[in-house]
Amino acid sequence: MTDPEQRLAESISALMDGESTELETHRILKEVGSATVNKQGARSKWQRYHIASSIMTGAPVAKIDLSAAIAQAVDLEETHRPSSLQKFTGSASRFAIAASVAMLAILGVQQFSTVEPSGSDAVQFAEVAVTADQQNNGPAIQFPSDFQPNIQARTVSAGGNNKVSQKPLVPVIQVRQTVSQQYSEQEVRAYLNDIILKHSSHAALNSSQGMLPFARVTTSEGGSRDD
Amino acid sequence: MLVKWLTQVKLAALLAAVFVHGPLISQQMDSAYDLMARMAKASKELSYSGLFTYEFRGNLTSVKVEHVVRDGETYERIVYMDGPEREIVRRGENINCMRASDMLLRGSALKINDNTYAHLQDFYNFYIRGDARIAGRQVSVVNVIPKDKYRYGYVIAIDKETGLMLQSVLINRQGKPMERFQFVDVSIGTQVNDIEFSSELIDSADIGADQSDCLEGNQQAKVSESRWTPRWLPAGFVLSSYQPAGTDGQESLMYTDGLAVLSVFIDSSSKIRNLPKVDANLGATVAVLTNTEFNDQRFAICVVGEIPRSTASQIANAIAPIPARPMQ
Numbered sequence A: 001m002t003d004p005e006q007r008l009a010e011s012i013s014a015l016m017d018g019e020s021t022e023l024e025t026h027r028i029l030k031e032v033g034s035a036t037v038n039k040q041g042a043r044s045k046w047q048r049y050h051i052a053s054s055i056m057t058g059a060p061v062a063k064i065d066l067s068a069a070i071a072q073a074v075d076l077e078e079t080h081r082p083s084s085l086q087k088f089t090g091s092a093s094r095f096a097i098a099a100s101v102a103m104l105a106i107l108g109v110q111q112f113s114t115v116e117p118s119g120s121d122a123v124q125f126a127e128v129a130v131t132a133d134q135q136n137n138g139p140a141i142q143f144p145s146d147f148q149p150n151i152q153a154r155t156v157s158a159g160g161n162n163k164v165s166q167k168p169l170v171p172v173i174q175v176r177q178t179v180s181q182q183y184s185e186q187e188v189r190a191y192l193n194d195i196i197l198k199h200s201s202h203a204a205l206n207s208s209q210g211m212l213p214f215a216r217v218t219t220s221e222g223g224s225r226d227d
Numbered sequence B: 001m002l003v004k005w006l007t008q009v010k011l012a013a014l015l016a017a018v019f020v021h022g023p024l025i026s027q028q029m030d031s032a033y034d035l036m037a038r039m040a041k042a043s044k045e046l047s048y049s050g051l052f053t054y055e056f057r058g059n060l061t062s063v064k065v066e067h068v069v070r071d072g073e074t075y076e077r078i079v080y081m082d083g084p085e086r087e088i089v090r091r092g093e094n095i096n097c098m099r100a101s102d103m104l105l106r107g108s109a110l111k112i113n114d115n116t117y118a119h120l121q122d123f124y125n126f127y128i129r130g131d132a133r134i135a136g137r138q139v140s141v142v143n144v145i146p147k148d149k150y151r152y153g154y155v156i157a158i159d160k161e162t163g164l165m166l167q168s169v170l171i172n173r174q175g176k177p178m179e180r181f182q183f184v185d186v187s188i189g190t191q192v193n194d195i196e197f198s199s200e201l202i203d204s205a206d207i208g209a210d211q212s213d214c215l216e217g218n219q220q221a222k223v224s225e226s227r228w229t230p231r232w233l234p235a236g237f238v239l240s241s242y243q244p245a246g247t248d249g250q251e252s253l254m255y256t257d258g259l260a261v262l263s264v265f266i267d268s269s270s271k272i273r274n275l276p277k278v279d280a281n282l283g284a285t286v287a288v289l290t291n292t293e294f295n296d297q298r299f300a301i302c303v304v305g306e307i308p309r310s311t312a313s314q315i316a317n318a319i320a321p322i323p324a325r326p327m328q
Helices: A005-018 A022-033 A042-055 A067-076 A086-113 A185-206 A212-224 B002-019 B022-029 B032-045 B099-103 B309-318
Strands: A125-130 A148-150 A153-155 A160-162 A169-174 B046-055 B059-070 B075-078 B086-094 B110-115 B114-116 B126-133 B137-144 B151-160 B165-171 B177-188 B202-205 B228-230 B236-242 B250-256 B261-267 B279-281 B285-294 B297-306 B319-321
Touching: A005 A022, A005 A042, A005 A125, A005 B137, A022 A042, A153 B285, A185 A212, A185 B086, A185 B279, A185 B285, A185 B297, A212 B046, A212 B059, A212 B177, B032 B126, B032 B137, B032 B151, B032 B165, B099 B151, B099 B236, B151 B177, B151 B319, B228 B250, B228 B261, B261 B309, B279 B309, B285 B309, B285 B319, B297 B309, B309 B319
Parallel strands: B086 B202
Antiparallel strands: A125 A169, A148 B279, A153 A160, B046 B059, B046 B177, B059 B075, B075 B086, B110 B114, B126 B137, B137 B151, B151 B165, B165 B177, B228 B319, B236 B250, B250 B261, B261 B297, B279 B285, B285 B297
16 A cells, blocks of 8 residues: 555545544545546545444445435436525625624714713813723822722813713813813812711721721822822 | 440530530531621620721721720721821710611611511522631631622621621622722730720811611611602612701712612702712722702712622612602
8 A cells, every 4th residue: 555545544534433634534525536546446445444344333234335326316406596586685684784783883983982072161181091900000199099080971061061981081180270160179089088988987887897998998088188 | 334324424425515515516507697697796796906908909008996895885996007197986886776787687687668678688699618717817708799780799707706707808790809808917805895995196087976877676777858869779778877968968878788888979069069970989989970950950969889880870870859759
C-alpha cells in the first residue's frame, strides 16, 4: 500500500467511526465520486470496511450495492427550482427583517439622542462618561472626596428643557455665575449630606445593625467639613 | 447489680451533659432565620465595645463603637478613628422598644393592614453558609439572598456565643460585595458597663432617639398622615417612621423590609425644591433627587437607601399626592 492510499484508508476508517475531519470527508467523497481514478480503490475499501465491521458486530452481511440505483434515482428527480414568486417573497421577508432592525436602531438612536445632554444658558457641565474605576476618583472640588454624584439630569430655568442622561457623568467645574442660577454645588452637596445623615440615623434605629449605618456617613461628612 | 448501677450513672452523665451543653446543641440546630432573629435581639440588648471597619470600593474607615445597656436604656457612641475628629452619641433608647424592623426580624409578623402580614421570609432566603472566625471569635455565617431584584443581599457573620453581628457584607444582584462592616476587635458583656458617657469631644453630635415610634406586639404598622404616598414600593416594605413637615418644609417617610431601609424626603422649601435632579451614591447608599409639580407648587423628592438605584428611581417617580384627600 502506497502512502496516499494508506492515508485514504485511515481517513475512511475515521469517517466510519465518525471521527474524520471535514477535510478528510471531502477528500473521501471526491475519491469515491470520481469514476476513473481509483475506481476500485476508495469505493471498494468503503464496502470492505463495512462488511468487516458488520461481521465483527455479528450483523447480517449482503454484498448488494445500491449506490448506482440511488444515484440514478437522484438524477431522475425533478429539480426543485424556487419560483419567481417564492424568490420575491423570500427577499421581501428578508428586507422586512432588515427594515425592522434598522427601524429599531433608529428608534434606539433617537432614544439616545434625546438623552444626550447639551449645554444650556445657566449652567454648563462638561460631561464625561467614566468607568467604574474612575468613579472612585471623582472631582474632589465639586463634591466631598469619594462622594460621586452622577448628575443624571438638569432642569434649567433659562433653557426650560430637561435632559436626562443614563451615563454616569462627572460634572466638570464650569458653573457660570449668572443671576438665573438657582442653586450651587455646595447646596446640592449640603442637602445630600443632610438627608443621608438623617437616613442613616433612621437606619441605625430601624435595622439590625445598630449604630453601624453611621459609618456610611463618614466620608461625605469628612469632606464637607471644609465648608 | 454493679453493671446496672454503672449504666444508670452513664445515663445520668449523658443527660447532664445534654443539659449543660443544651444551649450549644440548640444553637447548632438553629435555622439561619433564627440566628438572624437572635442577632436582632442581641445587637440591642447586649453591652459591647469594639472597633470595626467599614469598607466600600477600596476605601476603608475605622470606627470605635460603644454600646451599653444600663437600667433598660441604651447608650451608644461611635467615634470616627480616621479623618476629622467626630463622634455620634445616642442615649436614652428603651431596649424594649420594638420597631418595625425588630418585629420583622424577630419573627413576629407585622400587620400591614387588617389581613395582610409582612414576613421577612417572603422576600429573602436564609442559608447557613458555615463557620468562620472574625475578631477572634467563632461565628456562623448566614447568606441572605433576596427573592426579587428590588433589594440587595447580605452575608452576615453572627457571634456563636452571644449572637452579636460581627460582619455584614452587602451583596449586589451580580453577587459582588458592595460594602463591608467588620469588627476587628470586640469585648462583649459586663466589662464594658463602666464606660462613662460624658462626651470626650466638644464636636459631638447627639442624635435624638425618638425618631420612630415603638410598636406594641401585633400592632398594625404605622399609617402615614402625609399627603404624599408612593404609588409603588417593593413588596414587603412597611412604613416605620413619618416626620411631618416642620419649619424647614421637609417631611419624611421611612420604610423598611426588616433588613433594608429606605427614606423618602419631600421638600417644599424654595432653596431645596429648585435643586437639580441628581443621582448620587455614597458607598452602597444611593440618593435619587427629583422633583414634581403639585397644585402649581414644586416639590423636591429624594429617595435614599441601601437599595439598587433602579428601585430608588422607580420609587422616586412613584411618589405622588394622595388624590382622595383634599389639601390642607
